Amino acid sequence: xxLLDVRDLSVVFQQGGKPFTAVDGVSFTVEPxxxxxxxxxxxxxxSVTSLAIMGLLPRRGNKVTGxxxxxxxxxxxxxxxxxxxxxxxxxxxIFQDPLSSLNPVxxxxxxxxxxxxxxxxxxxxxxxxxxxxxxxxxGIPDPTRRLKEFPHQLSGGMRQRALIxxxxxxxxxxxxxxxxxxxxxxxxxxxILTLLKELVDESGTALxxxxxxxxxxxxLCDTVNVLYAGKVVERAARHELFAAARHPYTHxxxxxxxxxxxxxxxxxxxxxxxxxxxIPWPDGCAFAPRCDRVIDACIGxxxxxxxTFRGGALRCTxxxxxxxxx
Amino acid sequence: MTRxxxxxxxxxxxRRRIDELTAxxxxxxxxSLIRDAGRRLLRNPTAIVGATIILLFLVIAIFAPLVAPxxxxxxxxxxxxxxxxxxxxxxxxxxxxxxxxxxxxxxxxMVYGARQTLFVGVLATMIGLLIGVLLGAIAGAVGGWVDVLxxxxxxxxxxxxxxxxxxxxxxxxxxxxxxxVIMAVAIVNVPIFARLLRGSMLAQRESxxxxxxxxxxxxxxxxxxxxMLPNSLTAVIVQATLTFAVAILDAAALSFLGxxxxxxxxxxxxxMLGVDGVRYxxxxxxxxxxxxxxxxxxxxxxxxxxxxxxxxLDPKNRR
Amino acid sequence: MLRVVSRRLVxxxxxxxxxxxxxxxxxxxxxxxxxDALLGERATPQTRELLTKALGYDQPIWVxxxxxLKNVLTxxxxxxxxxxxxxxxxxxxxxxxxxxxxxxxxxxAVGLGVPLGYVAARHRGRVLDNATIIVTLIxxxxxxxxxxxxxxxxxxxxxxxFPPSGRITTGLDNTEVTGFxxxxxxxxxxxxxxxxxxxxxxxxxxxLATIPLxxxxxxxxASVLDVLDEDYIRTADAKGLRNPTVRRRHVLRNALLPVxxxxxxxxxxxxxxxxxxxxVYNWGGLGTLITDSISGSRDYxxxxxxxxxxxxxxxxxxxxxxLSYAVIDPxxxxx
Numbered sequence: 001x002x003l004l005d006v007r008d009l010s011v012v013f014q015q016g017g018k019p020f021t022a023v024d025g026v027s028f029t030v031e032p033x034x035x036x037x038x039x040x041x042x043x044x045x046x047s048v049t050s051l052a053i054m055g056l057l058p059r060r061g062n063k064v065t066g067x068x069x070x071x072x073x074x075x076x077x078x079x080x081x082x083x084x085x086x087x088x089x090x091x092x093x094i095f096q097d098p099l100s101s102l103n104p105v106x107x108x109x110x111x112x113x114x115x116x117x118x119x120x121x122x123x124x125x126x127x128x129x130x131x132x133x134x135x136x137x138x139g140i141p142d143p144t145r146r147l148k149e150f151p152h153q154l155s156g157g158m159r160q161r162a163l164i165x166x167x168x169x170x171x172x173x174x175x176x177x178x179x180x181x182x183x184x185x186x187x188x189x190x191x192i193l194t195l196l197k198e199l200v201d202e203s204g205t206a207l208x209x210x211x212x213x214x215x216x217x218x219x220l221c222d223t224v225n226v227l228y229a230g231k232v233v234e235r236a237a238r239h240e241l242f243a244a245a246r247h248p249y250t251h252x253x254x255x256x257x258x259x260x261x262x263x264x265x266x267x268x269x270x271x272x273x274x275x276x277x278x279i280p281w282p283d284g285c286a287f288a289p290r291c292d293r294v295i296d297a298c299i300g301x302x303x304x305x306x307x308t309f310r311g312g313a314l315r316c317t318x319x320x321x322x323x324x325x326x
Numbered sequence: 327m328t329r330x331x332x333x334x335x336x337x338x339x340x341r342r343r344i345d346e347l348t349a350x351x352x353x354x355x356x357x358s359l360i361r362d363a364g365r366r367l368l369r370n371p372t373a374i375v376g377a378t379i380i381l382l383f384l385v386i387a388i389f390a391p392l393v394a395p396x397x398x399x400x401x402x403x404x405x406x407x408x409x410x411x412x413x414x415x416x417x418x419x420x421x422x423x424x425x426x427x428x429x430x431x432x433x434x435x436m437v438y439g440a441r442q443t444l445f446v447g448v449l450a451t452m453i454g455l456l457i458g459v460l461l462g463a464i465a466g467a468v469g470g471w472v473d474v475l476x477x478x479x480x481x482x483x484x485x486x487x488x489x490x491x492x493x494x495x496x497x498x499x500x501x502x503x504x505x506x507v508i509m510a511v512a513i514v515n516v517p518i519f520a521r522l523l524r525g526s527m528l529a530q531r532e533s534x535x536x537x538x539x540x541x542x543x544x545x546x547x548x549x550x551x552x553x554m555l556p557n558s559l560t561a562v563i564v565q566a567t568l569t570f571a572v573a574i575l576d577a578a579a580l581s582f583l584g585x586x587x588x589x590x591x592x593x594x595x596x597x598m599l600g601v602d603g604v605r606y607x608x609x610x611x612x613x614x615x616x617x618x619x620x621x622x623x624x625x626x627x628x629x630x631x632x633x634x635x636x637x638x639l640d641p642k643n644r645r
Numbered sequence: 646m647l648r649v650v651s652r653r654l655v656x657x658x659x660x661x662x663x664x665x666x667x668x669x670x671x672x673x674x675x676x677x678x679x680x681d682a683l684l685g686e687r688a689t690p691q692t693r694e695l696l697t698k699a700l701g702y703d704q705p706i707w708v709x710x711x712x713x714l715k716n717v718l719t720x721x722x723x724x725x726x727x728x729x730x731x732x733x734x735x736x737x738x739x740x741x742x743x744x745x746x747x748x749x750x751x752x753x754a755v756g757l758g759v760p761l762g763y764v765a766a767r768h769r770g771r772v773l774d775n776a777t778i779i780v781t782l783i784x785x786x787x788x789x790x791x792x793x794x795x796x797x798x799x800x801x802x803x804x805x806x807f808p809p810s811g812r813i814t815t816g817l818d819n820t821e822v823t824g825f826x827x828x829x830x831x832x833x834x835x836x837x838x839x840x841x842x843x844x845x846x847x848x849x850x851x852x853l854a855t856i857p858l859x860x861x862x863x864x865x866x867a868s869v870l871d872v873l874d875e876d877y878i879r880t881a882d883a884k885g886l887r888n889p890t891v892r893r894r895h896v897l898r899n900a901l902l903p904v905x906x907x908x909x910x911x912x913x914x915x916x917x918x919x920x921x922x923x924x925v926y927n928w929g930g931l932g933t934l935i936t937d938s939i940s941g942s943r944d945y946x947x948x949x950x951x952x953x954x955x956x957x958x959x960x961x962x963x964x965x966x967x968l969s970y971a972v973i974d975p976x977x978x979x980x
Contacts (some may be wrong), residue, residue, distance in 0.1 A: 088885030489917035
């Protein structure tokens with residue numbers, strides 16, 4: 001039985017003018033201890049998906065439908081206070097910008113300790129001792145001193161480590177990381193990813209890694225879901241995806257990653273246009289206006305997400321042909 | 327190897343780059359932001375309500391002789407004959423709001439009051455704005471000890487609550503006329519405008535488009551007049567709209583304290599409320615209600631418009 | 646921390662010095678000078694000359710200026726022209742009345758303003774929020790002396806809910822200790838006097854509190870809305886913290902930062918509002934003193950001292966604001 005089973009999740013924003021579908025029938029599963037990637041350009045709905053799972057979308061101005069089964073409990077139908085009991089205890093979350101995600105006027109120690117107080121009923125002193133251990137575990141030097149410090153006194157990498165400590169404080173079974181390295185320097189990015197991998201492997205925590213960076217996915221994830229315009233367009237095991245991406249969008253993404261072995265002068269592949277390009281047809285593939293392999297069938301009818309024989313799934317009428325191994 | 331005309335091509339290139347940059351910055355920070363803000367303003371009901379109130383009073387002020395039933399300073403025998411300290415005649419035929427304490431037509435005085443009140447408010451705001459903007463621009467553009475001196479000066483003025491400063495200024499002038507009231511209320515707002523403009527110019531001095539213009543060798547005077555001032559002025563206009571409301575409230579308060587215009591013929595709401603309105607409050611409260619209502623409405627109109635302008639110009643609220 | 650305080654005190658001294666200098670030279674630049682101001686224009690040349698000599702106005706201006714500075718530094722502001730008493734005595738007699746009124750007003754404004762602004766923000770866009778916005782906008786557009794007369798007319802005339810004017814019922818035998826009548830009653834166990842003084846305090850305090858209250862509500866509302874949009878509130882929610890914890894620990898503390906600044910500014914501005922309020926309710930504090938010193942012939946020595954006092958209060962209040970900022974916001978502490 002999967003730990004998390006997202007079924008037909010949709011999020012429609014309805015503020016002011018016409019409704020906007022940010023997430024459109026997304027389904028995927030996460031097995032215990034598994035690392036799953038949600039990949040796509042900004043605006044593809046990957047962050048909204050994660051916030052919907054956590055129940056963190058603003059209460060007004062949007063409509064969430066579908067099911068989010070965690071341990072067979074539908075999180076979308078839980079009472080708010082019951083959901084609060086699970087957040088931070090069963091599911092932890094890390095955000096993109098560690099500076100703005102930490103409260104500037106509260107000492108770091110309390111920001112870690114308050115999770116323990118809330119979910120494990122620890123008293124302040126005990127929680128702070130535990131917080132010190134957690135900071136130590138995520139590689140923050142001199143944790144005793146850091147407990148009393150404030151976010152602005154820490155470096156970017158330290159802040160993200162602190163956020164990880166907060167998210168993992170109660171040993172949750174699922175960790176959602178929303179672009180955890182985007183706001184960091186490249187050298188720090190690698191450290192944070194290594195740390196995440198170690199912690200996840202060690203504790204058996206399942207991971208949803210949300211990123212636009214295929215490099216991050218390559219190092220961390222077992223399974224990858226590629227999202228485009230609120231829909232899953234391709235799902236595959238990591239090796240499958242990197243070896244033989246079938247969807248033209250995934251293919252394009254892989255081609256646009258700069259490679260050290262590509263040789264000088266070789267041009268990087270570009271995907272035409274942007275994700276904001278309007279789709280002039282109600283059904284049909286959202287990627288069609290930017291696609292090199294577009295055919296009539298892409299525009300006329302709804303393209304379903306169909307299972308592939310390797311256990312993945314694909315939403316495309318004219319996929320990239322599989323290369324025959326040379 | 328130097329090509330003939332190399333210099334001129336360079337200059338040409340530079341000028342083209344500058345024009346391009348000006349166009350783009352105007353788009354980024356200036357014109358398009360303002361156009362955007364204007365569009366948002368037109369869709370904002372708060373702004374519409376504010377503007378409508380202001381427009382309504384403006385029309386009344388301009389066409390006062392056509393709107394008012396009578397001359398505002400003429401005393402009417404049919405009103406004066408009933409007039410005592412304990413009795414001021416209410417509405418009668420021909421005098422829809424009755425009499426004022428001197429037997430003049432109260433309705434006509436209310437109508438002409440729009441003229442005088444807007445006059446005092448606009449003038450006080452404009453004078454304060456002009457002096458403040460001038461000081462702020464000098465401080466922001468010149469910098470150095472001039473800046474320090476001007477800012478210290480505004481500090482001193484800001485060390486007193488604004489109404490208290492206005493009271494002091496009128497008191498120091500020894501005798502009050504309409505002009506001392508206008509000048510006192512105007513001077514009170516000078517430090518606000520000066521600091522606003524200077525702050526906005528300093529912020530821009532570090533901004534990308536001004537740095538770029540500098541780097542391209544645009545003359546300092548041109549950077550100030552073409553790039554910095556126009557952007558700062560939007561903030562000033564918003565502040566002026568809000569200041570107007572405060573100006574007429576301050577003028578009314580000065581009248582109440584006996585520091586207002588001593589001319590008994592002047593029909594101005596602040597005077598009407600602050601002098602006769604409160605003096606005869608127990609005899610005929612309408613003498614206070616009507617000018618107070620008018621002042622509240624006008625102040626509200628300008629506050630609504632000013633607040634929605636500020637909101638519309640806030641880049642946080644774009645789109 | 647100490648550096649901030651000492652820098653602010655130096656700044657206070659400079660500002661006061663500049664203010665005194667401005668007032669001094671302005672008074673002497675008036676047509677006829679201060680003597681005319683004292684005697685009016687119809688005085689005989691003889692009296693004029695006598696007074697000029699007596700006040701030392703026949704000496705060079707810089708000698709006068711030096712003496713003026715020395716007097717101010719030693720707390721000697723001269724005598725009131727109206728009553729002939731030392732200015733210091735006149736002011737210290739009126740001070741407690743205004744302080745009592747101002748403290749009551751600021752307690753009202755902060756005590757009601759912060760919760761109301763917070764509640765409005767939590768109900769963003771709904772009826773309660775919109776009603777709050779409209780009421781506060783009207784609140785800052787009302788001439789407060791008119792509001793004072795309105796409250797007086799409605800609540801003291803027909804229905805006699807509150808006394809119309811004064812600080813305490815005349816004839817009531819109350820002992821003055823601090824000059825704060827409510828406090829005095831408690832100290833001397835004359836509880837009836839205390840209650841009576843409190844009763845007299847209600848309407849003036851409400852009148853004086855109106856504008857700061859409206860402004861504090863608006864700032865609190867805007868500030869809470871800003872904070873609710875912050876990423877760290879999302880983090881707090883992601884931790885599963887209970888709603889009250891999120892509000893108290895994460896929302897309020899951050900939202901109060903801009904509110905503290907406004908409270909400081911409004912406290913300073915209360916003195917101006919007190920001039921109007923005290924006149925309406927015949928309160929007999931510093932505000933009344935200002936009105937009395939400017940009506941008819943002007944009592945410049947008193948006025949001058951009052952201006953300096955207002956500036957001192959305003960700057961000290963802002964110093965307190967800066968210090969409390971350092972307590973709430975750790976980012977300021979480091980700077």
